Amino acid sequence: MTSTQVGLAKYTRLIIIFTICAILVAAVMLLPKGFSDDVSKIGQGTNVVVLTHNKNSVQSLELMELLNTVRSDYEEMVEFLVVDIDTREGQVFIRREGVSFGASVLVLFGGDGARKGILAGSVSEKELRSALDSIFSH
Numbered sequence: 001m002t003s004t005q006v007g008l009a010k011y012t013r014l015i016i017i018f019t020i021c022a023i024l025v026a027a028v029m030l031l032p033k034g035f036s037d038d039v040s041k042i043g044q045g046t047n048v049v050v051l052t053h054n055k056n057s058v059q060s061l062e063l064m065e066l067l068n069t070v071r072s073d074y075e076e077m078v079e080f081l082v083v084d085i086d087t088r089e090g091q092v093f094i095r096r097e098g099v100s101f102g103a104s105v106l107v108l109f110g111g112d113g114a115r116k117g118i119l120a121g122s123v124s125e126k127e128l129r130s131a132l133d134s135i136f137s138h
Contacts, residue, residue: 048081050107066125
């Protein structure tokens with residue numbers, strides 16, 4: 001290989017590495033935003049849905065995916081929060097709301113902080129949308 005070929009090979013590798021990095025950055029930017037865990041937002045005038053998240057539960061992961069699916073359609077009327085049941089804050093929330101420890105549930109609150117409903121078990125997108133529409137769109 002001549003020195004020109006070696007220089008061109010290095011230049012090509014740099015372009016490939018830069019392109020891969022640019023694609024990865026773009027992909028990360030397009031991912032859904034994370035969920036807040038700030039339950040102090042309950043009762044502050046905004047409707048809130050809280051997922052009690054158990055990272056070891058397939059059902060919990062499915063519920064989080066479901067929230068990601070509908071979130072953009074409801075973000076103007078509902079704030080979606082996630083509390084990790086393995087944290088102190090999550091355990092306080094579970095005790096306060098009387099939901100089963102270890103279970104992944106969605107707890108729905110009105111803007112005044114009043115609990116409007118609980119969705120537990122396997123919830124379909126249709127069921128979630130129906131609950132959100134009936135509780136929050138008036």
